[in-house]
Amino acid sequence: MSISVAIDGPAGAGKSTIANIIATKFNLMYINTGSMYRAVTLMSLRNNINYKDVNSVCDLTNSLDMYFKGESLIVNGEDVSEEIRSIEVSNNVSNYAAIPEVREILVKLQQDIANKYDVIMDGRDIGTVVLKNSPLKFFLTASAEERAKRRYEELKEKCIVVEYNNILNDILKRDYIDSNREVNPLRKAHDAIEIDSSKLSIDDVISVISGYIEDYMKNQI
Ligand code: DC
Numbered sequence: 001m002s003i004s005v006a007i008d009g010p011a012g013a014g015k016s017t018i019a020n021i022i023a024t025k026f027n028l029m030y031i032n033t034g035s036m037y038r039a040v041t042l043m044s045l046r047n048n049i050n051y052k053d054v055n056s057v058c059d060l061t062n063s064l065d066m067y068f069k070g071e072s073l074i075v076n077g078e079d080v081s082e083e084i085r086s087i088e089v090s091n092n093v094s095n096y097a098a099i100p101e102v103r104e105i106l107v108k109l110q111q112d113i114a115n116k117y118d119v120i121m122d123g124r125d126i127g128t129v130v131l132k133n134s135p136l137k138f139f140l141t142a143s144a145e146e147r148a149k150r151r152y153e154e155l156k157e158k159c160i161v162v163e164y165n166n167i168l169n170d171i172l173k174r175d176y177i178d179s180n181r182e183v184n185p186l187r188k189a190h191d192a193i194e195i196d197s198s199k200l201s202i203d204d205v206i207s208v209i210s211g212y213i214e215d216y217m218k219n220q221i
Pocket of ligand 1: 011012033034035037038093094097098122123124125126174178
């Protein structure tokens with residue numbers, strides 16, 4: 001029996017934390033598709049390729065050998081997991097992720113992986129585009145304020161000093177770009193289960209999603 005689980009939602013809703021735990025629990029490969037858009041952004045910035053230079057961004061994207069090794073993303077043999085989380089990449093990634101041709105290349109890569117392995121994928125267009133036939137789709141949300149608070153706490157723990165309001169503004173800006181771009185904007189798939197995690201613990205969310213996956217598995221036997 002093959003299985004693919006889709007998790008979409010805005011930045012900071014807890015998708016990757018949840019997806020990681022579910023992946024371990026059900027022995028699925030975790031594909032963080034945001035990391036793939038971040039990798040394209042990182043490599044473009046390193047090579048001084050502006051997002052408006054679509055041909056060059058596409059050539060670069062096609063030249064990248066990208067795969068996940070556990071939680072790490074390896075690009076052209078280099079572990080870029082840390083660097084793709086930098087503020088510079090975070091501030092630029094929405095522009096690169098809005099390029100239709102880049103999305104086409106990465107969506108194809110993501111679908112190829114899902115055809116070969118049991119996966120849980122998180123992103124913005126997983127339930128609507130990448131895994132649109134998956135029976136297990138979740139849309140994870142939380143208020144912008146709650147997401148900014150979580151990010152603030154996370155950075156504080158790493159001793160990184162940032163203003164809460166700057167984080168909130170950044171989140172609102174990214175929400176806007178991700179939800180309003182022309183191609184594959186952030187949308188809840190009509191058949192996705194919406195979970196608002198604002199007032200739920202991680203364990204609560206895991207238990208809701210696990211329940212759906214277990215039911216699905218039982219019905220497949
Ligand atoms: O999930 P994240 O914040 O790491 O995503 C980084 C960026 O990539 C964000 O601007 C949304 C975009 N993205 C996307 O457009 N489609 C996806 N499937 C995943 C992420």
